[in-house]
Amino acid sequence: MPFDTLTAEKWIASDISPTPTSSKRKESRQRVLLRAQIHVVRSQSDLLVTDISRSGLRGSTDIDLRVGQPAYISLDDLTHVAGSIRWVQDGRFGMKFSKMLDVLPECAQVDLGHLPDHQERMPRTAARLKAKISLSSWSSSARVRNVSKTGMMIESDLPVSPDQQLLVNLSDGKILNATVKWVEGDRVGIQLTTPVSILHLTYGDLR
Structure with a gap:
């Protein structure tokens, strides 16, 4: 069903929270507090x-x-x-x-x-x-905790597994294509199909 544009919290800081892939990062990440809608791609x-x-x-x-x-x-x-x-x-x-x-x-x-x-x-x-x-099989709300130009870490109760394809709807209603890289509890690391600016991810303006 159609869904409403989601709002982003106006807060950003350096990422100091460890994740399962923190030691392998080659790009800077920003810690954020964003709301998003996650759609699991069925086909x-x-x-x-x-x-x-x-x-x-x-x-x-x-x-x-x-x-x-x-x-x-x-x-x-x-x-x-x-x-x-x-x-x-x-x-x-x-x-x-x-x-x-x-x-x-x-x-x-x-x-x-x-x-x-x-x-x-x-x-x-x-x-x-x-x-x-x-086409999506199911959807769920999520919280985005940190972002880089090629990925993000989200928190969601959506049942996903590595290599699953997702669509991520951020604050301006635009929807990004992504792939699940790792899952640990309710935390999920995802990789974006196409790199984008960290500021664009943070503030939801991809134009």
Whole structure:
């Protein structure tokens, strides 16, 4: 289901807490106190986007989808966009985003149409974009305790194991792709698929 943007606590300091991998670190970490939503990836597949608007997209994929199902789309291999499946037909589908994308000019946000029964919608742009679609098996809230540009340590009661793929939703609603590296009790070390700035991770701005 769609989920709300999560807020970050305004606090940051040097990381002084040991973890199972502290002796192997090659990058500086910052100690933080962030809230996040963790999604365990059940399946992932390539996707061809055929048209897109700020509110949704249409595309085709080999993965099995059903109407109303939550899904996550990555257009840049860095972040994901959450949404729900609106229709499915012969490998093609339509998806509505849970949060608006900034992909079209502000001056052309709504297609007003000319017929009396026309329903307003965001204008769509024809495209042939390669992307990825991911489906989640379950989700849980988590606390992020420290971050680096390639990973983070979280606390969560979500049952995960090493090498499992996750989607991590931070404060601005953008969703990062990650892999579980180690688990110790309710603490989980995860590695981000694509490195990002520590400040971007801390304050939730990946733009």
